Amino acid sequence: MTTELDAAQAANRLMRLAKLIAKHDRLYHDRDAPEISDADYDALVRENRELEERFPHLIRADSPSQRLGAVPTGPLAKVTHARPMLSIDNAFSNEEVAEFVARVRRFLSLGPDEAVAMTAEPKIDGLSCSLRYEQGRLVLGATRGDGAVGEDVTPNVRTIADIPQEIAGAPDVLEVRGEVYMSKADFAALNERQEASGGKIFANPRNAAAGSLRQKDSKITEARPLRFFAHGWGEVSDPLAETQLLAVERLKALGFPVSDLFVKCDGVEAMLAHYRKIETARADLPYDIDGVVYKVDRLDWQARLGQVARAPRWALAHKFPAEKAETTLEAIDIQVGRTGKLTPVGRLKPVGVGGVMVANVTLHNRDEIERLGLRVGDRVRIQRAGDVIPQVVENLTRDEKRAAYAFPDHCPECGSEAVSEDGEVDVRCTGGLICPAQRFERLRHFVSRGALDIEGLGEKSIAEFIELGWLHSPADIFRLRTHRDELVGREGWKDVSVDKLLAAIEAKRDPDPARFLFGLGIRHVGIVTAKDLLRCFGTIENLRETATGESAQAELSAVDGVGPVVAEALVDFFHEEHNREALDDLLSEVSPKPFESSAKQTEWTGKTIVFTGSLETMSRDEAKTQAERLGARAAGSVSAKTDLVVAGPGAGSKLKKAEELGVRVIGEADWAKIVADA
Numbered sequence: 001m002t003t004e005l006d007a008a009q010a011a012n013r014l015m016r017l018a019k020l021i022a023k024h025d026r027l028y029h030d031r032d033a034p035e036i037s038d039a040d041y042d043a044l045v046r047e048n049r050e051l052e053e054r055f056p057h058l059i060r061a062d063s064p065s066q067r068l069g070a071v072p073t074g075p076l077a078k079v080t081h082a083r084p085m086l087s088i089d090n091a092f093s094n095e096e097v098a099e100f101v102a103r104v105r106r107f108l109s110l111g112p113d114e115a116v117a118m119t120a121e122p123k124i125d126g127l128s129c130s131l132r133y134e135q136g137r138l139v140l141g142a143t144r145g146d147g148a149v150g151e152d153v154t155p156n157v158r159t160i161a162d163i164p165q166e167i168a169g170a171p172d173v174l175e176v177r178g179e180v181y182m183s184k185a186d187f188a189a190l191n192e193r194q195e196a197s198g199g200k201i202f203a204n205p206r207n208a209a210a211g212s213l214r215q216k217d218s219k220i221t222e223a224r225p226l227r228f229f230a231h232g233w234g235e236v237s238d239p240l241a242e243t244q245l246l247a248v249e250r251l252k253a254l255g256f257p258v259s260d261l262f263v264k265c266d267g268v269e270a271m272l273a274h275y276r277k278i279e280t281a282r283a284d285l286p287y288d289i290d291g292v293v294y295k296v297d298r299l300d301w302q303a304r305l306g307q308v309a310r311a312p313r314w315a316l317a318h319k320f321p322a323e324k325a326e327t328t329l330e331a332i333d334i335q336v337g338r339t340g341k342l343t344p345v346g347r348l349k350p351v352g353v354g355g356v357m358v359a360n361v362t363l364h365n366r367d368e369i370e371r372l373g374l375r376v377g378d379r380v381r382i383q384r385a386g387d388v389i390p391q392v393v394e395n396l397t398r399d400e401k402r403a404a405y406a407f408p409d410h411c412p413e414c415g416s417e418a419v420s421e422d423g424e425v426d427v428r429c430t431g432g433l434i435c436p437a438q439r440f441e442r443l444r445h446f447v448s449r450g451a452l453d454i455e456g457l458g459e460k461s462i463a464e465f466i467e468l469g470w471l472h473s474p475a476d477i478f479r480l481r482t483h484r485d486e487l488v489g490r491e492g493w494k495d496v497s498v499d500k501l502l503a504a505i506e507a508k509r510d511p512d513p514a515r516f517l518f519g520l521g522i523r524h525v526g527i528v529t530a531k532d533l534l535r536c537f538g539t540i541e542n543l544r545e546t547a548t549g550e551s552a553q554a555e556l557s558a559v560d561g562v563g564p565v566v567a568e569a570l571v572d573f574f575h576e577e578h579n580r581e582a583l584d585d586l587l588s589e590v591s592p593k594p595f596e597s598s599a600k601q602t603e604w605t606g607k608t609i610v611f612t613g614s615l616e617t618m619s620r621d622e623a624k625t626q627a628e629r630l631g632a633r634a635a636g637s638v639s640a641k642t643d644l645v646v647a648g649p650g651a652g653s654k655l656k657k658a659e660e661l662g663v664r665v666i667g668e669a670d671w672a673k674i675v676a677d678a
């Protein structure tokens, strides 16, 4: 794809690639939340490399070939590595492996009779970690970060059983480098537990290992089944050995786990044979691997070879190809995520891909189904590339005559309407207050610091109460007291702690209205927007009335600080009957205080006023602003909750309705007097 590019186009593309790859590096390494598959990522890196080979003068300082990983931005303390932690260059074919060996030989100017011994071992898919020992004691554990600066995870690595706290007979300073990883079985069990407790679901074992190690709270790390294996070293005060093989044996003798598939090879043939052996064993290994690492065995040669930019010249990662297979798409199911996102999952006629039976694929979103033209019954080509969840890469049928798949417009979990925001691909359930899929997240948010702030009602208790069937929607929190005696009998609960929790809940029966509104978890309604809304509407009831009224979208968008996106989210939320019922239920338990705006209090504060007919001395907008300044709210329609109607000439049905309901009606002049007197 690069052949037709001229230098200007290549420069352009290289700039784009640098930005794009940096973005995915951040998502993957720093945020532990990759958005594309490893195969797609590797393709970008490869394109970058090929372009740079053709246009070496265009290599950018910020090119992905010159840097690695991502600068850590999380809450963990930063550590500068005594020796940089490097990446490894990739190869995908046997030819590239042969070329690597030839390159090493050329660099070292070896004669035809001199052999280059190489080691070969699996490349475990985890995250690299550096362990520093001084006088035999573990003093520092660090992640790789951007290679120069990583994160201090010392308390966390101390919780990993594979990692010795003390070692005997080691050099005074020894930095052991290796991989922190999670076994396939532990990963599956962890995700099951996370699912049950409503916690984060991890995409793959690497992701789970990274997310578990990079925790501010080492108790979380301790609860996660992490493993470690050593494959190298950083700073050492005395050389460990003369060869890679002996150095690794020394690490093993010091008490570090090393790979039992580690061998020494005497040439390309032996390396490739070991690669094939590991590839065959791959599916049965208890952990994920994504390739085989070759290293020059002689350490004096490693030193001579040195490094280029981001990787040593003496090592190569021979990656496994992405595995593909063909099968039939038997059904498309919809899963609802914790924040209400509907994700389509393809159910397949089970098929073996690289030794693993695959029955499910993620289809990402509605657009992806359309892009692939997927219909139930289609033949599809799927790919598995280091990811546990495979993807559809091609639709082999593309039968336009059969009915297209209709993406649901209701949530399969709770039956609420499912909508997508303007211009967004994701479709979401709007039944936030009752949807079982969103229950944990909603309740957690409702009681969180910025919302109702109920002390002692943490994630663990919420998960426990959901499990017990005590919590369905926020109103149930205020009915927990009916379970007091049962709760006291449960493990981990003493009367004191139960009564303390119940008292904390009782104390929130008349919450601040903005915190309450924010706590409902309406999309895009943060605490500031909640205040803006209440400043205008005074009470949740008034807001709800407007949001369900005829001109809701227009009236809501007109509020200061509220735009069309927030307005749409409010309409969606209040439009959903399930939410309205849950809210009524909640309001039967709690009564939010009236909103106290910083504007002055008048007898009109919190009242609802309707303007109708034509006004002569002021515009309708001006009248509304005046009402808001008095702390009142201008509504578009008359109801029993209307406190005042200001009617000008030509007033019609609204005036009539006001009279029927007995609402006070005044003329424009009287209104002007009220404004002036206030």
Ligand SMILES: NC(=O)c1ccc[n+]([C@@H]2O[C@H](COP(=O)([O-])OP(=O)(O)OC[C@H]3O[C@@H](n4cnc5c(N)ncnc54)[C@H](O)[C@@H]3O)[C@@H](O)[C@H]2O)c1
Pocket: 024, 025, 027, 028, 029, 034, 035, 036, 037, 038, 039, 041, 042, 068, 069, 086, 087, 088, 121, 122, 123, 124, 125, 126, 127, 128, 129, 144, 178, 179, 231, 232, 290, 293, 317
């Ligand atoms: N999906 C995405 O968005 C995304 C983004 C960035 C990176 N990635 C993936 O991450 C990888 C690139 O990251 P990278 O630069 O860290 O390279 P890498 O992780 O592929 O290779 C280098 C690392 O391999 C590890 N390793 C495992 N076993 C080893 C062994 N036996 N000997 C030596 N080292 C061993 C080391 O920790 C080393 O840091 C690619 O596989 C890429 O697909 C994916």
Ligand SMILES: [Zn+2]
Pocket: 336, 411, 412, 413, 414, 415, 416, 429, 430, 431, 435, 436, 437
């Ligand atoms: Zn739902």
